Amino acid sequence: MSAWHKRKISGVLLDITGVLYDSGPGGGTAIPGSLEAVKKLKSSGLSLRFCSNETTVTRKTLIEKLNSVGFSLSEAELFTPVPAVCKILKERNLRPHLLVTNECLSDFSTVDQNNPNCVVIADAETNFSYHNLNKAFQLLKSLDNPVLFSLGKGKYYKSGNDLVLDVGAYMKALEYSCDLQAEVVGKPEKSFFNTALKDMGLSADECVMIGDDIVGDVGGAQNAGMRGVQVRTGKYRPEDENHSTVKADGVVDNLSQAVDLILAGQSS
Amino acid sequence: MSAWHKRKISGVLLDITGVLYDSGPGGGTAIPGSLEAVKKLKSSGLSLRFCSNETTVTRKTLIEKLNSVGFSLSEAELFTPVPAVCKILKERNLRPHLLVTNECLSDFSTVDQNNPNCVVIADAETNFSYHNLNKAFQLLKSLDNPVLFSLGKGKYYKSGNDLVLDVGAYMKALEYSCDLQAEVVGKPEKSFFNTALKDMGLSADECVMIGDDIVGDVGGAQNAGMRGVQVRTGKYRPEDENHSTVKADGVVDNLSQAVDLILAGQSS
Numbered sequence: 001m002s003a004w005h006k007r008k009i010s011g012v013l014l015d016i017t018g019v020l021y022d023s024g025p026g027g028g029t030a031i032p033g034s035l036e037a038v039k040k041l042k043s044s045g046l047s048l049r050f051c052s053n054e055t056t057v058t059r060k061t062l063i064e065k066l067n068s069v070g071f072s073l074s075e076a077e078l079f080t081p082v083p084a085v086c087k088i089l090k091e092r093n094l095r096p097h098l099l100v101t102n103e104c105l106s107d108f109s110t111v112d113q114n115n116p117n118c119v120v121i122a123d124a125e126t127n128f129s130y131h132n133l134n135k136a137f138q139l140l141k142s143l144d145n146p147v148l149f150s151l152g153k154g155k156y157y158k159s160g161n162d163l164v165l166d167v168g169a170y171m172k173a174l175e176y177s178c179d180l181q182a183e184v185v186g187k188p189e190k191s192f193f194n195t196a197l198k199d200m201g202l203s204a205d206e207c208v209m210i211g212d213d214i215v216g217d218v219g220g221a222q223n224a225g226m227r228g229v230q231v232r233t234g235k236y237r238p239e240d241e242n243h244s245t246v247k248a249d250g251v252v253d254n255l256s257q258a259v260d261l262i263l264a265g266q267s268s
Numbered sequence: 269m270s271a272w273h274k275r276k277i278s279g280v281l282l283d284i285t286g287v288l289y290d291s292g293p294g295g296g297t298a299i300p301g302s303l304e305a306v307k308k309l310k311s312s313g314l315s316l317r318f319c320s321n322e323t324t325v326t327r328k329t330l331i332e333k334l335n336s337v338g339f340s341l342s343e344a345e346l347f348t349p350v351p352a353v354c355k356i357l358k359e360r361n362l363r364p365h366l367l368v369t370n371e372c373l374s375d376f377s378t379v380d381q382n383n384p385n386c387v388v389i390a391d392a393e394t395n396f397s398y399h400n401l402n403k404a405f406q407l408l409k410s411l412d413n414p415v416l417f418s419l420g421k422g423k424y425y426k427s428g429n430d431l432v433l434d435v436g437a438y439m440k441a442l443e444y445s446c447d448l449q450a451e452v453v454g455k456p457e458k459s460f461f462n463t464a465l466k467d468m469g470l471s472a473d474e475c476v477m478i479g480d481d482i483v484g485d486v487g488g489a490q491n492a493g494m495r496g497v498q499v500r501t502g503k504y505r506p507e508d509e510n511h512s513t514v515k516a517d518g519v520v521d522n523l524s525q526a527v528d529l530i531l532a533g534q535s536s
Contacts, residue, residue, distance in 0.1 A: 173437035
């Protein structure tokens with residue numbers, strides 16, 4: 001089979017943190033070459049969507065943050081787990097206890113949170129205190145039919161120069177102590193990728209997902225029928241190239257290289 | 269087969285929290301009938317040991333706490349995970365980064381903690397902050413051969429009127445994010461029970477373990493060849509009697525009832 005970038009590509013899905021920019025104290029910085037790469041993609045005529053499990057800030061703040069370092073994203077192009085879980089909560093008449101960052105709370109303002117009958121955890125950062133995790137645990141333990149939503153299940157991500165624990169760690173803690181299995185909303189769930197594909201009006205086999213997470217981005221996209229390409233930026237680690245369960249369709253140094261390969265592959 | 273208390277019993281192992289007393293703010297309180305039950309056991313001539321995964325306080329404080337509410341325990345009768353893990357660390361030339369309560373630190377004073385090459389977690393209570401868990405995670409992630417010791421793997425326990433997360437939850441979080449399997453020291457590990465059995469000079473089939481944890485106490489004891497009896501005090505919950513993997517040899521209302529059954533069963 002020909003190289004991943006030589007087969008037909010009509011749409012590109014991009015992860016944000018670790019691909020477009022590195023998060024960290026002070027708002028983060030654009031990854032070299034990514035600004036130009038996004039511009040090239042936008043002017044190429046290919047469909048483009050941004051798929052991120054980012055939940056530490058509101059969608060509005062995330063877009064402001066990205067645009068302040070030179071990107072140009074709109075809400076309509078951005079797929080994150082919060083709108084997806086809000087839809088599920090309303091459909092199933094569930095009222096969440098939220099374990100999220102203080103800022104993220106405002107993205108749930110239209111959701112009834114009285115007398116909670118489920119728990120939603122996101123990347124709550126320092127709100128993942130012993131006290132707050134116990135509150136979520138105690139509520140789940142008190143319910144006849146406990147439901148835990150986890151917005152993503154990442155193992156870790158890069159913040160500044162450090163790797164830090166992602167929501168998946170806390171999901172596993174609650175799953176173990178409550179004897180339940182969380183419902184994951186976000187990457188790597190197929191349904192999450194499908195929402196973006198549907199929005200583009202494209203089929204999975206004509207789309208490529210580019211991300212720094214071998215499981216959440218690459219494995220998730222492949223499971224949804226897309227090609228999954230990993231960048232060697234963000235949380236990428238060399239051992240990802242010998243991952244026990246996921247083999248990327250391609251590995252590139254950064255987004256810039258991926259976009260150049262895509263554009264060259266489609267025009268040749 | 270005859271009832272658990274009618275077969276020969278030469279030794280009794282008791283869990284502490286939830287069996288002898290309930291922990292909680294202000295030092296905790298003895299469970300009704302337990303003081304008398306321990307006295308009866310001590311004067312019966314049966315061998316008696318206390319097996320606890322308690323790590324929030326030092327061994328000395330634990331004994332003082334128990335004796336202040338009327339028990340009479342000595343260090344020699346008390347089996348907890350800290351001395352066991354200290355022995356392992358020295359044997360394997362491992363220097364721990366400790367994620368434990370501030371008080372528990374002093375039980376590790378003889379262990380070299382410079383330039384750590386492993387992590388030990390215990391029930392660290394409020395020290396299980398996002399910051400501290402990240403420090404343990406980052407160290408493990410930096411090691412070529414990461415080793416994580418978990419002092420017990422309980423899911424939760426009762427503190428005051430609340431169920432609270434036990435060390436097992438945090439063990440699962442680190443296992444997931446570091447892609448490793450912790451080495452558990454303490455209940456329900458067979459080797460931990462065997463140390464107490466060896467100290468009594470008794471074989472497993474003539475001993476009974478009494479605890480409130482269906483997995484850690486009852487399942488662990490049974491796996492070591494003992495009978496495992498659950499009390500309906502402490503963290504006991506009615507669904508434990510239909511547990512998916514562990515069936516207790518006996519279930520009793522409290523320690524007092526267990527001891528009365530044992531003493532009646534042995535004299536008849």
